[in-house]
Amino acid sequence: MAAELGSTPANGPGLLAQIGAVGRRSITRTLRQRALLIFPMLFPLILFAINGSALNAATRIPGFPPVSYRAFVLAVPFMQGALFIAVTAGIDLARDIESGFFNRLALTPLRGAALLAGQLGGAFIVACLQSVVYLLVGLATGVGIASGVGGAFVLLALSIVIAFGFAGVGALIALRTGSGEAVQAIFPLLFVTLFLSSASLPRPLIAVHWFREVATYNPASYMIEGIRSLVITGWDGRALALGFGFGLALVIVSLGLASGAMRNRLVRT
Amino acid sequence: MKRFAYVARAVAWRSIHNTLVTPSVIVPSIVFPLFFLAAFAGGLSKISHVPHFDYRPGYTAFQFVFVFLQSAAFGGVFTGFAIARDFDSGFARRLLLSAPRRSGIIAGYAGGALARWFVTGSIVTIAALIAGMDVPGNASELVGLVGLGIMANVVAGLWGCGVAMFLRTEQAGALIQMPVFVVIFLAPIYVPLPLLTGWIHSIAKVNPATVVLEAGRGLLAASPVHVGLAFAVLAGAAVVMAAWARRGLASAERAG
Numbered sequence: 162m163a164a165e166l167g168s169t170p171a172n173g174p175g176l177l178a179q180i181g182a183v184g185r186r187s188i189t190r191t192l193r194q195r196a197l198l199i200f201p202m203l204f205p206l207i208l209f210a211i212n213g214s215a216l217n218a219a220t221r222i223p224g225f226p227p228v229s230y231r232a233f234v235l236a237v238p239f240m241q242g243a244l245f246i247a248v249t250a251g252i253d254l255a256r257d258i259e260s261g262f263f264n265r266l267a268l269t270p271l272r273g274a275a276l277l278a279g280q281l282g283g284a285f286i287v288a289c290l291q292s293v294v295y296l297l298v299g300l301a302t303g304v305g306i307a308s309g310v311g312g313a314f315v316l317l318a319l320s321i322v323i324a325f326g327f328a329g330v331g332a333l334i335a336l337r338t339g340s341g342e343a344v345q346a347i348f349p350l351l352f353v354t355l356f357l358s359s360a361s362l363p364r365p366l367i368a369v370h371w372f373r374e375v376a377t378y379n380p381a382s383y384m385i386e387g388i389r390s391l392v393i394t395g396w397d398g399r400a401l402a403l404g405f406g407f408g409l410a411l412v413i414v415s416l417g418l419a420s421g422a423m424r425n426r427l428v429r430t
Numbered sequence: 431m432k433r434f435a436y437v438a439r440a441v442a443w444r445s446i447h448n449t450l451v452t453p454s455v456i457v458p459s460i461v462f463p464l465f466f467l468a469a470f471a472g473g474l475s476k477i478s479h480v481p482h483f484d485y486r487p488g489y490t491a492f493q494f495v496f497v498f499l500q501s502a503a504f505g506g507v508f509t510g511f512a513i514a515r516d517f518d519s520g521f522a523r524r525l526l527l528s529a530p531r532r533s534g535i536i537a538g539y540a541g542g543a544l545a546r547w548f549v550t551g552s553i554v555t556i557a558a559l560i561a562g563m564d565v566p567g568n569a570s571e572l573v574g575l576v577g578l579g580i581m582a583n584v585v586a587g588l589w590g591c592g593v594a595m596f597l598r599t600e601q602a603g604a605l606i607q608m609p610v611f612v613v614i615f616l617a618p619i620y621v622p623l624p625l626l627t628g629w630i631h632s633i634a635k636v637n638p639a640t641v642v643l644e645a646g647r648g649l650l651a652a653s654p655v656h657v658g659l660a661f662a663v664l665a666g667a668a669v670v671m672a673a674w675a676r677r678g679l680a681s682a683e684r685a686g
Contacts, residue, residue: 356469372472
């Protein structure tokens, strides 16, 4: 019985149609939950507004790039938004598991890959939406994009890749635990990646040795620096390669592990 | 009075017990302030090199006071979450039916918030001392700092209690958290007030949280400023929030 679950009959709908069906539901549900949509988008903007002004004194530290602190810190809302997406995507999936909806889906010929990709459809839409909002807010507050219009599009692409990678992490936790509470509890740990990175100051200006070391080994630093380079430096191949490299690695690893967890859960069902 | 104390003690005990035995509840309330301390005191310490930054005990102590008071306020906020959860699960309604003196429920939750913060505040303090924080303040000044934390905890706890009892759903979480977060973060948390510029300086100058934060930093540095005013601000806020929480309770009673 278990082996039959998640397999598609030869004359059934194709993989893309299955992804589309689950994805439509995921997107509709996400757009209907305005609290889940607005709060995670608003919170990083509030922090951006506060920190962008409150830490302006940091620009007087010798060695700080010759840009406003607001321009320097614009990369952070993109990362914070990505972390919120991880939680939203995970909670949505966990709710389906807790409510039994996932079990009912597992009894249909729907393929596991379609179920996972479709469930993350809502997260993908939110990622696109919030990336555009953050970019527009940055521009509206006087931040220029050093890499120009093309750079703005690359920035959006990079931030969406990162957000999708974190959405995969949320899905993985949901599939492993089957609990929305567990997904929420993991949020502080995800936030560590942002706290212990070069989010607030360039790595060479972090005075505390252990912190600088952690930030150097923290992939989140390179994701932030990839986005930041497009805003304050221009076209920096190394920063972009590292940013996209770590972003795509996160997507591959998180979705790969989530697929495995999905298979286990379907068998368990 | 006896019935009030009976209800308060029972609710506080349950709140403390639930906090201590539920990792998903206790861990975030401990981990978040520690992250703040590490990220701000560790990652931003170079800011103390900015000209005219003149806080004698150093940047770790400067940030410790913020994190200490923030953890106090968030101890209250997290208790608001717990109350909302109790309403969602139906427990709070049974509590309202069974409590012989319902105002004791508010006091009990506030007591639970305070106990929760004693755990968090102690851990944050130990972490800051391990990180090499300098503490020039004497014992009475440090007691004053703890007093500010207690009052901040009570104010935020009563706020959270009121919101949770008015809305009676876990979805109230954002509404409980957001105003506290904004008020705290619109105070001079990274640099002293004179180093802030623009709109944030204008807001921080009139933000009551600024007075509390500056008083706390002054007490730790053995050069007290605005201490009386800070306690007066918090005492006033506690009175207002107690009335707010009482109205929230009345709303929950009416809803049945």
